[in-house]
Amino acid sequence: MTILRLDHIQLAIPAGGEEKGRAFYAGLLGFDEVEKPDNLAGRGGCWFVAGDVRVHLGVAGDFVTASKAHPAFVVDDLSELRKRLETAGYPVVEDEPLEGYHRFYVYDPFGNRIEMMQPLEP
Numbered sequence: 001m002t003i004l005r006l007d008h009i010q011l012a013i014p015a016g017g018e019e020k021g022r023a024f025y026a027g028l029l030g031f032d033e034v035e036k037p038d039n040l041a042g043r044g045g046c047w048f049v050a051g052d053v054r055v056h057l058g059v060a061g062d063f064v065t066a067s068k069a070h071p072a073f074v075v076d077d078l079s080e081l082r083k084r085l086e087t088a089g090y091p092v093v094e095d096e097p098l099e100g101y102h103r104f105y106v107y108d109p110f111g112n113r114i115e116m117m118q119p120l121e122p
Contacts, residue, residue, distance in 0.1 A: 008047075008054035009071045011112045014063040018046050020109040021057045028088055029073070029081075031055060065111030072115035078102050081116055092116075 013021055025031045031048035035041075044059035053073065075081055082092055085106050092104040103117040 008056050010056040010058050011066065011071070011108070011110075012060035012063055013045065013057045013110050015044065015059050015061065017059070017110060018044065018057070021046055024090075024108050025055060025057070028084055028090070063110070067107075067111060067113055070105070070113040070115050072103075072117055074117050074119065076118065078104070078116060078118035 022033060025048045026033050029050070031050045031053075034047050034049050036043075036045070036047050045057045047057070048055045055071070082104065085092060090106050092106050094104055098117075100120055101117045102120060103115060106114050106116060108114055
């Protein structure tokens with residue numbers, strides 16, 4: 001058995017958080033929302049895609065923010081994304097350098113930590 005790829009990440013959101021999730025993931029990060037399958041739509045939440053990256057926001061009745069565990073998204077213009085996030089009121093958090101990348105963290109509207117990375121030029 002070999003793991004072939006990651007299909008999606010799921011991040012928890014509180015009940016009723018879908019609009020905030022759409023504003024952040026689609027509006028600021030540029031993901032496209034995709035329709036959830038009919039048999040899962042009643043659970044709430046929303047799904048997004050950008051290229052091969054898929055993010056599912058799932059409603060958790062006992063919602064607890066993921067302040068340490070996080071996805072890391074590779075982007076092509078970290079500086080532009082930083083401006084967009086900060087203008088929208090989402091401060092970025094610097095961390096220790098990581099060889100080969102510029103990076104920072106940002107917290108989504110629910111407090112979930114998201115890492116943003118851009119490879120350094122060779």
